Amino acid sequence: MTFITANWNPLGDAFYRKTELYDMCWDLKDALRDCLVAAAPYGGPIALLRKPLRCSPSSRPQLEIYSASGFAITSFPWKSGPLVHLGWTITDELLCIQEDGSVLIYDLFGSFKRHFSMGQEVVQNHVLEAKVFHSPFGTGVAIISGSSHFTLATNVDELKLRRLPEVPGLQGKPLCWAVLVQDRQIKVLLSSGPELYILDDTSCSEVHPPWLSPQAGSIIHMSVSFSYKYLALFTDTGHLTFYSQNKLSEIDTKRSTAPEQMVWCRRPNSQQPSVVLLWDRLLMVAGVCNDTIQFPIEDQCVLVGEMDGVRILSTRSHELLQEVPLVCQDIFKIASMAPGALLLEAHREYEKSSQKADEYLRELKEQSMLEEAVKQCVGAARYEYDPQTQKSLLRAASFGKCFLADFSADPFVETCRELRVLNAVRVSSVGLPLTYPQYPRIFKHLTLQVLTDRLVYRQLYPLAIKVCHYLKIPDYHGVSRVLRHWASCKVQQKDLSDEAIAKAVCAKVGDSPGFSYSHIAAKAYECGRAELAIKLLDFEARSGEQVPLLLKMKRSHLALSKAVESGDTDLVYMVVTHLKNEMNRGDFFMTLRNQPVALSLYKQFCKLQEQETLKDLYNQDDDHQELANYYVAASYREKRMDIRLSLLQSAVDEYNKAKNDFAAKATEDEMRLLRFQRKLDEDKATELLGLSLQATMEALLALGFHKQAEQLYRDFKVPEKRYWWLKLKSLAKKEEWEELEKFSKTKKSPIGYLPFVEVCMKRNNKYEAKKYVSRVMPEQKVRAHLAISDLEGAADAAIERRNESEIGIVLSRCAASDHLLIERLNRARTSTVKK
């Protein structure tokens, strides 16, 4: 720890360090050579496909999976087709891409999960090269086929294949290519000889990098940074060019062979980003600043890019190469006078019980740099991998903190807590070498559960639960998820009885919030343990979750009642349609009868889709009223008159059975009207069919068929009042004033005589209107006079009736010039009020 800077190498004005993460506990000998290797980012697992020992056609390659510390997790002979590429998803699943384009997915323990294909075309043409990439959409796969076509799967969990457009003139595979994420789109950058192309979903465009010097040669290797913001191109003349938006710089590596691997090495807020290049015996860190560091290497190595560095895997060790963060530089640089360095020194002296501690502290306090010093120590601790170094920094911070009056301890506490978790997962037996900057990345920005999920994938349940408790993750996101995973493993244990498993699961899980028993039940059912599944389903609180599984297990009745219980009508429909296909009609109807909610939903469905079934349902229930309504509705959908009438007759019968005499009578009337209309339409070529009774009479009157109108009036017992209105309006419309007068005298008008006045006025016939004013009832007299604009008459009527409001109405109609009248009305009003 004294020589903390011993492994620091200067690059420009920054330093790079190689930290040993693990002594690999695998025993590989030379195996890293000539085998497919895939190591997941964020300290994920390592997969190797080792060539068979003997080269006989019957021998199979061996697929081995190790933790980052080299612990063997599983190993099995590869029996499927030849593999082109291996890669890991963000959820620690292994993607094995075969030559024929099928992608096989395995979990961490080597059990096969599922597979998909990269398209029909690839089956014949074969995959030349494949890459696995991570983007905000998930983990994706990109391949280039023998016919030089690129195909992309953006997210292996939601498989959608995209075939990219053709690259002009490309034969075989390009010199090099890379996948990028730009503007929420996945693109492919490729070099074929001197040209550089960019491919997106719809187009292939050639890029002419003005920033690439013409003598640079062809691009034979390229690397995109972890964040997809930086690009490095390596040409066959040994030139390495760096870009972000623009060209950053260029460096001559003096090596013309393509490196085996080329990976960006930078961190957020990097001072000196660089690219790490790997050749057979050389590891070169080429900085954007034109400086390089060269490490000779003896072993076969594999580079794994991380967001804040590069991991170097070899047969013996596992190292992390990264730029030393500024805060660590400040503290540990030789002869540093940074506040943090002083505080660390102060604490060291204090532990030695030396008075120098006081001197250092005073100095810090005098320059009011103590707070800064504490922050630096806390900050540096986060980036140190060695727990001893972390501890000494944190102790120093804690020591300095005591001398600060109002200093929020939260960052300090938080850091301690987080480092504790990190150290716990870094230990060799767990083998998750996460760095601090990666931790918030996976832990906070992605989702809370990723870290625990990773432990869970490794079946490290107790540790995962401890972490959840320690970090106070809400149960819903934390412990419950761990338990879920545990339980789904548990139900697959073949050596335990159903009873024992159900008991064990229930005992451990209880009613942990957010725990889905149906999920576990589904797992059990998948493993052929239906009884266990039903036992587990009983614990499920969410009916929405139970239903699909119950259906699958052929417990339809139970499924239906659970669906109804949930209130989710879509779920009910799902069960109902399922039952409909599964049962015979009779049983189906009987089942529905016991579930009124389901029945009425099904009726709704039938109303829109299967009218005939609706009839059967009503029939079965002896629901005559509804059946009658059904026939009525049906009659309107029918064009042919005889069918229409027979449907209505059925409606009458059903109404009678339902003892709804009124409706039966009304429907009979309707049939009578229809017959009447049809007859008249035939005889007199009228167009009455479909009109209401009222409209029919109106039409008849308008056409002069008074006798027929009269007949309808009597036959249908039309109220006198309404008929009078009808006749009145009809006559007025035709301006048959004499007829109107005759009509008014046939008998005493049931609607009074005001309407007569009004219809006349509507036709502007004041002369006719006046004839009826005298016959208007006293209480409507005022209105009648006003209607013919006879103010005097209205005033007389109002005064005679001594009605205050009527006087008011007349007054409001008076113009200012009628002062005599106004006076009279006002007088009358006062006298009325007095009384």
Add this chain to the structure above:
Amino acid sequence: MAAHLSSGRVNLNILREAARKELRVFLDKCAGSKAIVWDEYLTGPFGLIAQYSLLKEHEVEKMFTLKSGRVPPADVKNVIFFVRPRLELMDIIVDNVFRSVGTLHSSRDFHILFVPRRSLLCEQRLKEQGVLGSFVNIEEYILDLIPCDSDLLSMEYESAFRECYLENDQTSLYHTAKGLINLQALYGTIPQIYGKGECARHVANMMLRMKREFAGSQNQILPVFDSLLLLDRNVDLLTPLATQLTYEGLIDEIYGITNGYVKLPPEKFAEKKQGEGSKDLLTERKKLQLNSAEELYAEIRDKNFNAVGAALSKKAKIISAAFEERHNAKTVVEIKQFVSQLPHMQAARSSLANHTSIAELIKEITTSEAFFDNLTVEQEFMTGIDTDKVNTYIEDRIAQKEKLTKILRLMCMQSVCNNGLKQKVLDYYKREIFQAYGYEHMLTLNNLEKMGLFKPQTSSRNNYPTIRKTLKLWMEDANEQNPNDISYVYSGYAPLSIRLTQLLARPGWRSIEEVLKMLPGPHFEERQQLPGGLHKKRHQGENRTTLVFFLGGVTYAEIAALRFLSQMEDGGMEYVIATTKLINGTSWIGSLMDHPASKAP
């Protein structure tokens, strides 16, 4: 665009923002240029969430209306259907997809976005028709509660009342419960739930159940609402039948407000536009947005219409005085200050002009004899005069071929106020309808009877007078200008639903147990446990907030009455209103009618 949503007691913009975010996420899933094919019914509600600009930002280049045939040609990568989960719409989509096969654009990707929820039934239909595989994305866009104004949420679910009471289909209630759960996720768990009615009970049950299902995902948000009141529309069938007499209510009654917009006859508005082709303007109805973002409208919308004139003329004086200020502006600073206020003043002036025109339009109607006569009959019914015999005014109106919905409104009102009609009266009315409007209305009348709106008297006792007296539903001396009671919104009639809400706040429902028993459905109270530390510490004099949810619709007059209660100084309670649909008597009755003679179901 939606600043007015955050101006209320509860910031409803949070809800809108959440909905917008969802939409963006979905649009981004379909990479590349897009065309949206709209289920026309959805465009209105969506307008309240996102304007075209948002869609455009996400590469939506074309928009079409969903109809049979081929999707119009558009050079886009994606075609997205925004639809309600209805089988008849699925058939149209199937047709669209089939017809695009083999055309120039057959490489397009199809997507479906179901609003508000995806449905297995619909997906199955697509599968049966063999097009399910043609869709790259099939997703749902959970749009339950749409913020319409700073204190108003609506699901815009038109058929909710009909489905619940006529068809025994409680889908809308499930959506309501889900919507409330989502609301609680944003605004905190509502500690107390009250309710009255069968549907209310059902919604509350589902909410509690869903909460149990998600037990453990403890909501850590400090509750914004203190209580939730769920009210069934069928507890108060009378109120929507009555003609609303507030400004906003009348606009809705006469012209209809849809999704915050009203279309008005252009004559009154045309003259202000000079120089343009005035003939074109006359033919197209003027579309105006109505919400609290407009200061003047917020001020007058809830007033009784009789008080609107005075308010408008007062405003006119203020505005012209403000414009007069310019003569007093002498110094450069003063002039600058005046000029800086100009845009605001001009907006106020045009707003005033608009509302003066609207008020004139409405006044022409409210001062007509027909309106007066209709109102008189309504008020007679509500006060219990002659509700037990055939009403001559109704007879007259039938003879005059008044619109059927209007007749039904009055008949239903009479029936409700009389707790059902004598068989003889009922049959007479029915026969009148059959003869004057056609026998096809048999089904509609049957519906109304089932829902208790137009039914025979079953018991000899009429509860309505008791309810009216106990709850003081009729106030003789309603003050329209300076109201002191909610009855001002109907010039005398205090809406039953709002009276119940008012009495719940003070003194509590215990005082009216007897009346509650006369109204249909159970009444109940539930508590939802809050995690420790989330109990509100109430400051002295701080008002409590209640979310009132009307299951089956609410009228603008009822909303006005609740706003009036919120503003009462000693009320101590503020209300936020939610509903399945904003209704008025006409639209409501319309939704309950059956039209067997027309093709569409």
